[in-house]
Amino acid sequence: MNGSGYVRSAPALAAAIRCTDQRRLPVSTARLLHAEQLPPVYRIETGDQEQEVASAVQTVAIVADKLRRLTAAYGEWDAFDAPAFFDLYAEQADLLVHIVERVSTVHVVFYADLLLPSFRRAEETWATEFFPGYQAAHPLQSRTDRRTSYGDHYFEIDAPKLIAYWRRLVDVIHGARRALTGDIGFLAASGGSEERSRWQSAWTRPPAVGLDEQLQPDLQAIPTLTLSINFPLPAHRQPGRLRRLRRMWRRGDWRRRKG
Known part of the structure; x- marks a missing residue:
C-alpha cells in the first residue's frame, strides 16, 4: 500500500x-473524519443517487474555487494554516x-471523495465488515459444501454488500464528473490521473484470492x-533563496567590474 x-x-x-489479504486490520478513515461535524459547506446530502450527485457537484465546485484562491493566499501565512483556510478542524484537515x-513549488491535494456519503459507506463497510469477514473465511472455498459458516457469511452477505456500495460510489462519482465538465475550476484542479498513479503498485500483483471480479476494476x-x-x-x-540571490549578485557585480 501507499501513502499515510x-x-x-x-x-x-x-x-x-x-x-x-495483505493488510493488517484497518481503521476506517471515514470514521476518523467525523463527517457529522463538518461545516455545512462540506456536507454532501445523503439521499438517492441524484441528490448525492447534485450536492457533490456544488461542494466540489466550492472546494475547487478555494484551491484557486489558495494560490494567492498561501504566502500571507508565515506557516500556512490549512484548518483555518479551509474552515476545518485540524483532524479533518489532516484527512x-x-x-x-x-524547493520552489507547493503541491496541494484535496481528497473530495472522502466527502461523499457513498464513499464513506463503502470504505467503512470494507474496513469494519468486509475485511474481517474475508479474513475469517480465509481460505475461501467457492464450493458451498466445503464452506464454513464464515465462508457462507462472506459470500452471501459481506461481498454482495460491498459490491453494491462500490457500484453506487462509482455511479455517483461518474455523475458528478459529468456535471462538472463545464466547470473550469474543477477541470483545472482535477487530480484523477495523479491519484490513480499513486496506487499503481497495487495492480502489479494479483488481487486477494477469491475476490469477486466486480471488486477488481x-x-x-x-x-x-x-x-x-x-x-x-x-x-x-523558498529555502536557500537569500544564498542564491547573494550568489547571483556577486556574479553580476563581478561581470560589471570585469566590463
Whole structure:
C-alpha cells in the first residue's frame, strides 16, 4: 500500500480491497473524519443517487474555487494554516488536505471523495465488515459444501454488500464528473490521473484470492473527484533563496567590474 495508510479516494479504496489479504486490520478513515461535524459547506446530502450527485457537484465546485484562491493566499501565512483556510478542524484537515512544500513549488491535494456519503459507506463497510469477514473465511472455498459458516457469511452477505456500495460510489462519482465538465475550476484542479498513479503498485500483483471480479476494476477506469494543484512557493519562503540571490549578485557585480 501507499501513502499515510488513510483510504481517502476511490482509487485508494480499490487498492485496499485488492490487498485485503495483505493488510493488517484497518481503521476506517471515514470514521476518523467525523463527517457529522463538518461545516455545512462540506456536507454532501445523503439521499438517492441524484441528490448525492447534485450536492457533490456544488461542494466540489466550492472546494475547487478555494484551491484557486489558495494560490494567492498561501504566502500571507508565515506557516500556512490549512484548518483555518479551509474552515476545518485540524483532524479533518489532516484527512482531507495534503500539502507538500518543495524547493520552489507547493503541491496541494484535496481528497473530495472522502466527502461523499457513498464513499464513506463503502470504505467503512470494507474496513469494519468486509475485511474481517474475508479474513475469517480465509481460505475461501467457492464450493458451498466445503464452506464454513464464515465462508457462507462472506459470500452471501459481506461481498454482495460491498459490491453494491462500490457500484453506487462509482455511479455517483461518474455523475458528478459529468456535471462538472463545464466547470473550469474543477477541470483545472482535477487530480484523477495523479491519484490513480499513486496506487499503481497495487495492480502489479494479483488481487486477494477469491475476490469477486466486480471488486477488481481496472485502475484507469476508476473515477475520482480528488483535486490537486501546484503553484510557486512564495519567494520569501523558498529555502536557500537569500544564498542564491547573494550568489547571483556577486556574479553580476563581478561581470560589471570585469566590463
